Amino acid sequence: MFENNHLKDPRQSLELLLEEATLMGAKRLIRYPNRKFFGYFCSYFPEELILAAGLEPLRLLPDSENPTPVELPAYCCSLARGTLDMEVREKWSDLVGIGFTHTCDTMQCLSGIWAACGNSKTVDIVPPVMLNAPGASSYYHAELGSLLNELTALTKHEIQNEALRAALVLCANTRKLVTELDALRFNLPSPLIFSLLRAGQLMPRPEYALALENCLPLLKDMAKETHNKANVLVSSAVLENNSLFEMIEELGGRVVADDTCTGYRHYSGVTVSGSENLLLDIVQRYTNMPPCPCKNRSLNERISYLTALAKQRHAQGAIIIVRKYCEPHAWDAVTLSESFRRCGIRTLTLELEGANVGGQERTRLQAFLESLLEGPGL
Amino acid sequence: MQVSQEKRRNYRPLVSSKTLQKTMGRYYALTNYHRYWGKLMRRPLAWVTSGAPVELLRAFNIHSAYPEQYAAIYSARNATVNLCEVAEAAGYSQDLCSYARSNIGGVLRPDLAPLGGMPKPDLLVACNNICGTVLKWYEVLARHFDVPLLVLDTPFLTGELTTQAKEYVLEQLNAMVTDLEKITHRRLDEKKLAQQMSLSREITSLWIETRQYCRASPSPLNAPDLFINMAPIVVLRGSHEGINFYRKLRDEVKERVDLAQGAIENERIRLVWDNIAIWPQLFSFYKMFSEKGACFVTDTYSGGWAVEQAPGTPLESLAATYTEVFLNRSPKYRANQLINLIKEFKADGFVMHSNRSCKPYSLVQEVIRKEVIHETGVPGLMIEADMADPRAYAEEPVRNRVQAFLETFDDL
Numbered sequence: 001m002f003e004n005n006h007l008k009d010p011r012q013s014l015e016l017l018l019e020e021a022t023l024m025g026a027k028r029l030i031r032y033p034n035r036k037f038f039g040y041f042c043s044y045f046p047e048e049l050i051l052a053a054g055l056e057p058l059r060l061l062p063d064s065e066n067p068t069p070v071e072l073p074a075y076c077c078s079l080a081r082g083t084l085d086m087e088v089r090e091k092w093s094d095l096v097g098i099g100f101t102h103t104c105d106t107m108q109c110l111s112g113i114w115a116a117c118g119n120s121k122t123v124d125i126v127p128p129v130m131l132n133a134p135g136a137s138s139y140y141h142a143e144l145g146s147l148l149n150e151l152t153a154l155t156k157h158e159i160q161n162e163a164l165r166a167a168l169v170l171c172a173n174t175r176k177l178v179t180e181l182d183a184l185r186f187n188l189p190s191p192l193i194f195s196l197l198r199a200g201q202l203m204p205r206p207e208y209a210l211a212l213e214n215c216l217p218l219l220k221d222m223a224k225e226t227h228n229k230a231n232v233l234v235s236s237a238v239l240e241n242n243s244l245f246e247m248i249e250e251l252g253g254r255v256v257a258d259d260t261c262t263g264y265r266h267y268s269g270v271t272v273s274g275s276e277n278l279l280l281d282i283v284q285r286y287t288n289m290p291p292c293p294c295k296n297r298s299l300n301e302r303i304s305y306l307t308a309l310a311k312q313r314h315a316q317g318a319i320i321i322v323r324k325y326c327e328p329h330a331w332d333a334v335t336l337s338e339s340f341r342r343c344g345i346r347t348l349t350l351e352l353e354g355a356n357v358g359g360q361e362r363t364r365l366q367a368f369l370e371s372l373l374e375g376p377g378l
Numbered sequence: 379m380q381v382s383q384e385k386r387r388n389y390r391p392l393v394s395s396k397t398l399q400k401t402m403g404r405y406y407a408l409t410n411y412h413r414y415w416g417k418l419m420r421r422p423l424a425w426v427t428s429g430a431p432v433e434l435l436r437a438f439n440i441h442s443a444y445p446e447q448y449a450a451i452y453s454a455r456n457a458t459v460n461l462c463e464v465a466e467a468a469g470y471s472q473d474l475c476s477y478a479r480s481n482i483g484g485v486l487r488p489d490l491a492p493l494g495g496m497p498k499p500d501l502l503v504a505c506n507n508i509c510g511t512v513l514k515w516y517e518v519l520a521r522h523f524d525v526p527l528l529v530l531d532t533p534f535l536t537g538e539l540t541t542q543a544k545e546y547v548l549e550q551l552n553a554m555v556t557d558l559e560k561i562t563h564r565r566l567d568e569k570k571l572a573q574q575m576s577l578s579r580e581i582t583s584l585w586i587e588t589r590q591y592c593r594a595s596p597s598p599l600n601a602p603d604l605f606i607n608m609a610p611i612v613v614l615r616g617s618h619e620g621i622n623f624y625r626k627l628r629d630e631v632k633e634r635v636d637l638a639q640g641a642i643e644n645e646r647i648r649l650v651w652d653n654i655a656i657w658p659q660l661f662s663f664y665k666m667f668s669e670k671g672a673c674f675v676t677d678t679y680s681g682g683w684a685v686e687q688a689p690g691t692p693l694e695s696l697a698a699t700y701t702e703v704f705l706n707r708s709p710k711y712r713a714n715q716l717i718n719l720i721k722e723f724k725a726d727g728f729v730m731h732s733n734r735s736c737k738p739y740s741l742v743q744e745v746i747r748k749e750v751i752h753e754t755g756v757p758g759l760m761i762e763a764d765m766a767d768p769r770a771y772a773e774e775p776v777r778n779r780v781q782a783f784l785e786t787f788d789d790l
Contacts (some may be wrong), residue, residue: 040603073744112709116709129513
């Protein structure tokens with residue numbers, strides 16, 4: 001069982017975060033027996049409301065790459081297949097509920113499939129796709145209100161304004177700490193950064209914020225040494241382990257800019273506060289965060305944002321990961337790589353079945369990173 | 379000679395198919411020569427998704443062309459593989475929608491596309507009520523052609539249409555009116571919109587009536603008839619030409635019922651089809667069924683256009699009608715829809731096309747299949763293929779599955 005006094009030591013805090021990132025919530029009942037967890041899939045599911053309902057948000061990640069639950073065809077991403085397979089194996093049976101956000105077509109379908117064949121209670125929110133469309137904010141606000149009602153019904157406790165305010169403060173603080181961590185990327189190993197970012201989606205948030213705050217000075221000390229590696233940007237959907245980042249690091253690369261669902265994109269963007277109606281602050285936050293490919297704020301905003309990010313972080317190359325059957329990322333990969341190349345940023349698009357990389361990826365990554373390391377400017 | 383061929387095919391051709399060819403031929407000619415008359419007539423050309431509120435565009439005198447429909451033609455004319463390969467060489471994954479890939483292939487290499495590809499659009503109109511793919515696809519097109527992209531975001535309905543969703547769509551439609559006024563330099567003529575809505579109601583009611591005749595036994599139409607004859611309801615919705623065609627089709631179908639003429643000879647098994655047609659195998663696939671006396675008496679795909687308009691002002695009606703389309707609804711809704719079709723059309727079974735190119739249609743099919751079997755007691759077969767890309771169609775495994783499925787009806 002976990003106790004907060006473990007967090008006084010920065011090294012223990014760091015170890016805890018790294019353990020949690022590896023465990024992916026598997027030991028939640030042993031470590032946090034007094035907490036109730038609520039599963040969710042996507043960064044557009046507002047964690048603030050889960051926390052305000054007295055629950056701990058747990059991002060659902062698959063524990064294997066090639067599961068084949070009968071309810072889904074083979075031409076479906078391994079995230080959907082893997083997590084549904086875990087539902088069938090009753091790995092989520094302790095969860096108070098599971099939240100689905102309408103982002104891609106697969107998530108939309110998975111919600112209905114889960115409701116039909118799973119045992120967990122499911123809760124949906126359908127945010128606008130066109131985030132700047134006329135009426136989108138009002139609609140989003142009303143959807144958050146409906147979600148609040150659903151979570152109230154689920155927990156049988158009215159969600160108080162104070163609880164919501166505390167959740168907003170906790171999330172804002174966490175995002176601030178994570179932004180400090182993101183600034184250390186240049187001089188810290190990429191797998192370490194990604195583990196720390198992933199842990200914040202898999203363990204109770206107050207403990208995460210406390211542990212991260214305690215170990216940040218240590219991380220800052222560790223980051224004093226400069227590196228001589230090839231700077232890359234990585235764009236991807238969910239990556240449930242560090243396999244890719246370990247290989248990048250091993251082959252002489254370093255991720256200096258991160259656009260992954262389970263990485264910094266989950267936290268990035270400004271946290272708004274101060275509205276009388278707290279739900280409006282949440283609408284602002286999720287509307288203005290850097291969009292994933294499923295959302296549109298204007299035609300080229302995502303492409304321009306990522307190109308600017310790569311330039312600002314002095315990325316020499318960009319690695320675009322397309323997980324097999326992930327359509328939104330596959331669509332944007334073409335335009336994104338054209339945009340990077342126009343700016344002189346070399347680009348590699350890798351298709352992965354799951355999060356693990358193997359021999360084939362090694363060959364391509366090695367050639368790509370060597371070309372960056374041998375190129376001008378290093 | 380002709381009679382023996384028909385017997386061999388076990389297929390009764392429709393006389394109205396000549397009118398269909400003429401009607402659609404005129405539409406394609408008009409569309410493909412748009413560059414010669416569009417500016418002169420002040421009628422911009424819009425590429426639109428099949429679920430877009432075309433009544434509004436027609437009220438602005440905009441001529442609509444449908445990439446999805448062209449993609450079906452590319453497929454039926456065996457051009458899809460070449461066109462998809464062009465798109466794949468440009469970086470688009472083979473796992474993306476084959477309509478989208480072949481359309482993009484046709485944009486990049488019109489010389490490889492039947493009909494010379496599609497004429498360049500003046501604007502793009504996408505509605506995501508059918509899938510999220512259309513947004514990404516049309517973003518690519520908007521960048522390529524550098525023309526305005528208007529998107530109608532219709533929230534997915536996990537249950538019934540909510541007030542907030544309806545108001546959101548309505549607000550976007552109001553904004554779309556403003557955008558269209560700027561693009562066309564015309565004010566919205568509300569009378570014209572009301573007239574378009576009325577024409578749209580008329581064509582839809584004819585399509586509904588025609589389909590309902592298939593409750594008769596033997597059914598006057600089979601799946602290929604439904605798929606071929608749905609073209610005008612998609613591209614000529616709200617047009618007099620479309621209405622004239624469906625009157626002829628309706629009369630012919632009614633006559634077949636009066637004469638007890640089935641679409642196939644010796645109808646023995648009545649089936650319902652779920653998902654988009656397998657265009658590259660349109661006749662050979664369904665022949666496997668018709669030669670065993672199995673007729674698809676109705677389907678969910680072409681039935682998507684057999685939906686009455688929701689009440690309200692024209693814009694309110696468009697908001698609700700286009701948000702409530704079946705592909706924008708939960709598996710529970712879709713299962714009930716299929717259960718009702720099986721009961722209404724006295725079907726003995728159903729066949730689902732697990733379509734690699736259409737995730738919203740296909741990913742939920744297995745849970746729907748189980749629910750429908752549980753509720754109706756009729757068997758349901760799943761076939762994996764693709765609506766347009768023949769590379770995803772494995773003939774022998776499909777044939778084996780179809781044969782085994784049809785053998786279960788041998789006692790009928």
